[in-house]
Every structure is written in C-alpha cells, then in structure tokens.
Amino acid sequence: MIESFCDWLSNTSISLTIQTVMWVIPAVQTIHILCVAIVMSCMAMMDLRLIGLAGTRRPVSAAVSRFVPWVWGALPVLLTTGVILIVGEPSRELLNPYFRFKMLFLAVVVVITFFVQRLNKRDATFWETRRILAALTGVASLLLWVGIVSAGRWIAYY
Amino acid sequence: MVIPEFCAWLENTAVGSSIRQSTWLFPTIETIHVLATVIVVGSVTMLDLRLLNIAYRDRSIREVHEDVLPWTWTSFAVAAIAGSLLFSSSATKYYHNVPFRIKMVLLLLIAVNAGFFELGTYRRVANSDRESRIPRAAKIAGAVGIVFWIGVVACGRWIGFTK
Numbered sequence: 001m002i003e004s005f006c007d008w009l010s011n012t013s014i015s016l017t018i019q020t021v022m023w024v025i026p027a028v029q030t031i032h033i034l035c036v037a038i039v040m041s042c043m044a045m046m047d048l049r050l051i052g053l054a055g056t057r058r059p060v061s062a063a064v065s066r067f068v069p070w071v072w073g074a075l076p077v078l079l080t081t082g083v084i085l086i087v088g089e090p091s092r093e094l095l096n097p098y099f100r101f102k103m104l105f106l107a108v109v110v111v112i113t114f115f116v117q118r119l120n121k122r123d124a125t126f127w128e129t130r131r132i133l134a135a136l137t138g139v140a141s142l143l144l145w146v147g148i149v150s151a152g153r154w155i156a157y158y
Numbered sequence: 159m160v161i162p163e164f165c166a167w168l169e170n171t172a173v174g175s176s177i178r179q180s181t182w183l184f185p186t187i188e189t190i191h192v193l194a195t196v197i198v199v200g201s202v203t204m205l206d207l208r209l210l211n212i213a214y215r216d217r218s219i220r221e222v223h224e225d226v227l228p229w230t231w232t233s234f235a236v237a238a239i240a241g242s243l244l245f246s247s248s249a250t251k252y253y254h255n256v257p258f259r260i261k262m263v264l265l266l267l268i269a270v271n272a273g274f275f276e277l278g279t280y281r282r283v284a285n286s287d288r289e290s291r292i293p294r295a296a297k298i299a300g301a302v303g304i305v306f307w308i309g310v311v312a313c314g315r316w317i318g319f320t321k
Contacts, residue, residue: 026319030312033196037311040193041200044229055225066214146193153189156318 006090018088025088032081035074036149042067043113043145050116050127050138060134061124068117075110096158102151109144112137165249174246184247187240194237195314199307201230209283209300211292219296220284255320261313268306275299 009015018024048054049063086093093099116137119126127134168174177183207213208222245252252258279295286292 022319026315027312030308030315033192033311033315034199034308037196037200037203039200040196041204044197045201045204045226048229054229057221057225149193149196150189153192154185157185 002094003091006094009087009090012087015087015090018084025085028081028084028088032078032085035078035081036152038074039071039078040145040149042070043141046116047138047142047145050134050141052131052135059124060127061120064116064120064127068113071113093155096155098151098154098158102148102155105144105147105151109141109148112141112144116141161253162250165253168246168249171246173243174249177243177247184244187243191237191240191244194233194240195311197233198230198237199311201226201233202307203304205230206300206303209292209296210304211297217287218284219280219286219292223280223284251321252317255317257313257316257320261310261317264306264309264313268303268310271299271302271306 010019045054046063046067049056049058049060055063116127127137169178177187204213204226205219205222208215208217208219214222275296279293279299283290283292283296286296
C-alpha cells in the first residue's frame with residue numbers, strides 16, 4: 001500500500017522536478033534545520049526552566065508564554081519543508097523506521113507542549129506549584145526533542 | 159604547505175581512521191554535531207533578535223545575554239569537538255571542499271563580529287531595557303550574526319551534497 005503510494009508519488013511531475021533540480025533538496029533541508037534550531041532552542045530553554053536549570057530569575061509561566069508561540073510559528077514551516085522533502089524522495093522517508101519514530105515522538109511532544117501551554121494559560125502558577133510534575137514534563141519534552149532531531153539525522157543512514 | 163600534510167596525518171590517526179571505517183561512529187558524532195549546532199544557532203539568535211529589538215523586548219540585553227549565552231558557549235564547544243572528529247575522518251576531502259571552506263571563513267567572521275560586540279558594544283548596551291534605543295552598532299552585530307549563522311548552516315548542509 002505505502003510502497004505503491006511511494007511509487008506513484010515519485011513519478012508525479014512535482015516529485016520529478018524536486019529530484020532533478022539539484023539545489024532544491026539541500027535548500028529545503030537548510031530551511032528545515034534553521035526552523036529546527038528555533039524550535040529546539042525555545043523548547044530547551046522552556047524545558048530547562050521547567051526542570052529548574054535555566055532562567056530561574058523569572059517565573060515558569062513567563063518562559064512558557066515566551067517560548068511556545070515560536071514553536072507553533074515554526075512548525076508549519078517545518079511541516080511544509082518536510083512535505084517537500086517527502087514528495088522529492090517518498091520511499092526514503094515513508095518506508096524508513098527512523099522517520100516513523102520521528103513522527104511518533106513529534107505527535108507525543110506536540111500534545112505535551114499543547115497541555116503545558118494550556119494549563120499555564122488557565123493558571124499561571126500551575127507549573128510553579130507542581131515542581132516534580134514540571135521537572136518530569138521538562139525532561140520528557142527535552143528527551144523527545146532530542147529523539148526527533150536524532151531520528152531525523154539517522155533517516156539518511158537507513 | 160603544511161596543512162595538506164597535517165590533513166593526511168590526521169585522517170591516518172587511530173581516531174580518524176576508526177571514524178571513517180565504522181558504520182555507526184560517523185552518524186552518531188554527526189547527530190551530536192547537529193544537536194549542538196541547532197542549540198548554538200537558536201540560542202545566539204535569541205540574543206541577536208533582542209539586539210534588533212524583535213524579541214525579548216521586556217528584558218535588558220544583559221539579562222538575555224546572561225540567560226542564553228552560557229548555553230550557546232557550551233553547545234559550541236560540543237559542536238566544535240564533534241565537528242573536529244568528523245573532519246578527522248576525511249580531512250583531505252574536507253580541506254578541498256568549497257562549502258567547508260566557506261563555512262570556516264563564515265565562522266571566523268562570526269568570531270570577529272562576536273569579539274567586537276563582546277569587547278566593545280556590549281558594555282554600552284548591556285542595560286538597555288524596553289525604553290532604551292539600541293545603538294546602530296548593536297543592531298548591525300545582531301543582523302550580521304543571524305545572516306552569517308544562516309550561511310554556516312547552509313554550507314554545513316551543502317557539504318553533505320558535495321563529493
């Protein structure tokens with residue numbers, strides 16, 4: 001099923017264009033990585049604040065409301081560039097176990113980030129008053145993002 | 159010329175040849191290099207955007223500098239060590255690679271830009287808050303930093319697409 005979809009997609013004219021125009025894939029990957037830099041740094045700063053290791057002069061709620069909007073801003077660009085890369089090389093991505101892990105980690109971390117923001121909006125002291133839950137959430141989020149970047153790089157080596 | 163001989167020696171050291179011959183060492187070190195690089199670029203961009211008055215406007219430049227740059231420096235050390243190990247695996251090839259050379263020149267220019275800022279401009283703007291006008295020198299430092307780091311990432315990715 002997925003194999004035949006990959007075959008079909010890789011023979012569409014848009015895929016053939018991406019495959020033959022040499023600079024498209026490196027250029028799109030560069031934009032993708034720059035957005036990863038934004039997301040990864042914002043999430044690292046927020047997660048380290050949740051854990052209590054960075055930016056401790058300011059409340060947790062300030063870190064959450066400062067950093068999360070950048071992630072929602074960068075994610076559409078990441079999805080768009082990601083889709084372009086998939087269209088260009090469908091079987092490299094869609095049949096790749098690292099790609100599947102990456103998408104799984106992404107889905108989980110998006111849900112976590114959504115709830116971190118949501119609970120913070122409802123009650124600005126929520127994460128401040130639940131130190132252990134905050135630290136565990138920060139560690140989980142950080143590990144998932146590290147997993148996403150690592151799996152992303154390993155796609156090239158499957 | 160001494161550099162080509164150094165490259166030839168480096169890639170034949172135990173470290174260089176193990177990384178080249180192993181199936182998993184290169185991708186693993188490369189993953190660490192990418193993780194450290196995205197933290198370097200993202201975190202230094204936070205300061206650059208503050209200098210451009212785009213982000214973090216409610217906080218002094220000093221506070222952003224103190225919160226963010228220690229992570230930038232730590233990650234840079236990791237990225238540089240991992241990058242050197244990757245270089246050692248095929249030093250001669252990288253030495254002759256055009257995007258690699260451009261990347262190194264850009265890193266040098268970034269160092270000059272950062273040095274100018276840290277040793278001069280920063281002292282004047284450290285206490286800038288929401289109301290302060292940011293001097294042109296600081297804005298230029300921020301803009302130059304962003305543009306050059308984008309160049310470094312682009313060249314880094316480009317290396318992987320050249321022989």
